Amino acid sequence: MASMKEINLRIKSISGTRQITKAMELVAISKLSKARERIDRTRPFYTELYSALSDVAAAVSPLDTGFCRKGDIKRRCIVVIAGDRGLAGGYNSNVFRYFDENAGDNPLVLPLGKRAVEHFERRGFELISDEYMSVEDIDVGDCFEISRLLCKMFLDGEFDCLSCVYTNFVSMLGQEPAELRLLPLDKELISDGSAPKFTLVEPGAGAVFNSIIPDAVAGLLWGAVCESFASELASRRTAMESATSNADDIIADLRLKYNKARKSSITQQITEIVSGAGAEQ
Amino acid sequence: MAEFHLKILSPDGVFFDGSAKQLSLRSVDGDVSILAGHIPYLTAVGIGECRVYTDGDEPRRAACCGGLLNVTREGVFLAPTTFEWAENIDSDRAEAAKQKALDRIASPKSDAQKKLAQIKLQRAELRIKVAGTRK
Numbered sequence: 246m247a248s249m250k251e252i253n254l255r256i257k258s259i260s261g262t263r264q265i266t267k268a269m270e271l272v273a274i275s276k277l278s279k280a281r282e283r284i285d286r287t288r289p290f291y292t293e294l295y296s297a298l299s300d301v302a303a304a305v306s307p308l309d310t311g312f313c314r315k316g317d318i319k320r321r322c323i324v325v326i327a328g329d330r331g332l333a334g335g336y337n338s339n340v341f342r343y344f345d346e347n348a349g350d351n352p353l354v355l356p357l358g359k360r361a362v363e364h365f366e367r368r369g370f371e372l373i374s375d376e377y378m379s380v381e382d383i384d385v386g387d388c389f390e391i392s393r394l395l396c397k398m399f400l401d402g403e404f405d406c407l408s409c410v411y412t413n414f415v416s417m418l419g420q421e422p423a424e425l426r427l428l429p430l431d432k433e434l435i436s437d438g439s440a441p442k443f444t445l446v447e448p449g450a451g452a453v454f455n456s457i458i459p460d461a462v463a464g465l466l467w468g469a470v471c472e473s474f475a476s477e478l479a480s481r482r483t484a485m486e487s488a489t490s491n492a493d494d495i496i497a498d499l500r501l502k503y504n505k506a507r508k509s510s511i512t513q514q515i516t517e518i519v520s521g522a523g524a525e526q
Numbered sequence: 527m528a529e530f531h532l533k534i535l536s537p538d539g540v541f542f543d544g545s546a547k548q549l550s551l552r553s554v555d556g557d558v559s560i561l562a563g564h565i566p567y568l569t570a571v572g573i574g575e576c577r578v579y580t581d582g583d584e585p586r587r588a589a590c591c592g593g594l595l596n597v598t599r600e601g602v603f604l605a606p607t608t609f610e611w612a613e614n615i616d617s618d619r620a621e622a623a624k625q626k627a628l629d630r631i632a633s634p635k636s637d638a639q640k641k642l643a644q645i646k647l648q649r650a651e652l653r654i655k656v657a658g659t660r661k
Contacts, residue, residue, distance in 0.1 A: 286539035293535055294605050297596040301568065385537045389607070444566040444598075448555040456554060456570035457594040460607055467537050 252503040263492035270485035273478045280475035291468035302430045311400045312458045313430040322353040322404040326411040326473040327361035329379050334484035343422035344410050392463035411469035412476035420476035528562035531601035536609045548579040567597040573648050587612040589656040615657040624650035
């Protein structure tokens with residue numbers, strides 16, 4: 246059996262770790278409630294936006310705008326949203342695994358979040374930008390900037406398919422990585438199969454689409470960022486909660502061992518004293 | 527007067543979800559007004575004042591920039607990039623933004639930046655104007 250001193254040291258170190266995990270859990274909980282509010286605010290916006298876009302897709306003809314170019318996909322571009330930090334359970338690795346399964350050959354990558362930037366840099370992917378190191382600090386304005394950049398690259402033909410890998414916030418306990426197709430705008434892609442409806446488009450289809458599509462892409466990206474950030478926090482909360490309870494278990498176990506060691510050492514001392522006294526008589 | 531269902535949603539949240547009699551706003555091409563029974567219509571929203579008429583004669587006014595307006599048989603959907611009701615506009619901030627944009631236009635670092643500053647100036651002036659309509 247380990248000595249009392251050793252056990253005591255381990256208890257101390259585990260208590261320290263427990264304090265950290267508990268603190269991280271509390272931080273995640275408080276941030277999470279804000280992030281969930283943000284989701285509640287933005288969700289109606291981008292679900293409506295997505296259905297409006299499918300109306301747009303039904304009304305559009307490939308001649309009107311470069312955004313619904315048809316043809317083989319030669320190069321894909323994927324926006325990957327992961328976390329800024331680790332210690333969030335499988336959050337980051339789930340996103341990366343999902344990416345590996347679905348990305349195809351040699352895509353262009355725009356990573357958002359420190360973990361994503363580091364991961365794709367290390368793996369030697371071609372990155373569009375590595376300046377979005379913090380998902381937490383990305384705001385709507387950044388999404389518009391990203392969207393303008395990506396739409397311009399798309400029209401210049403640098404890639405012919407744009408999608409976004411993010412994590413869907415299903416509930417506090419379940420978050421799923423998912424892919425959102427953004428460009429090209431494609432009838433088969435987002436239309437629900439109903440007959441195309443007539444829609445008057447003013448001033449002209451081309452002008453309208455070129456102006457609204459970057460906005461719409463930005464809106465959808467913003468939605469994905471909000472979902473991902475809330476997922477990261479929920480995932481961290483769960484991971485830290487179980488780490489804290491594991492620490493509690495280990496500490497309880499060590500306390501038991503410590504007390505056993507203490508008891509046996511006292512017993513031994515008494516035996517020694519008693520036998521010493523007996524020898525003197 | 528006939529009413530229609532109007533939804534105004536921006537990334538900042540839900541601004542309006544209910545019946546309205548008339549919606550007037552500025553598209554990229556000029557001012558438009560939507561009444562009930564409008565044919566399906568799609569346009570890009572410019573930078574301008576948006577007026578929503580519900581009950582009474584006085585509309586609710588807002589500063590509305592960018593995004594899209596989609597009129598379907600089911601209702602009207604406005605998804606602006608930014609949207610602020612007149613009563614919520616921070617006039618001091620708008621003045622500050624205007625000044626900043628003017629400074630930027632006076633000494634632009636690049637053409638793109640100048641263009642961006644001009645748009646920002648337009649937005650700030652709109653917000654000041656809309657804020658002025660409130661009582």
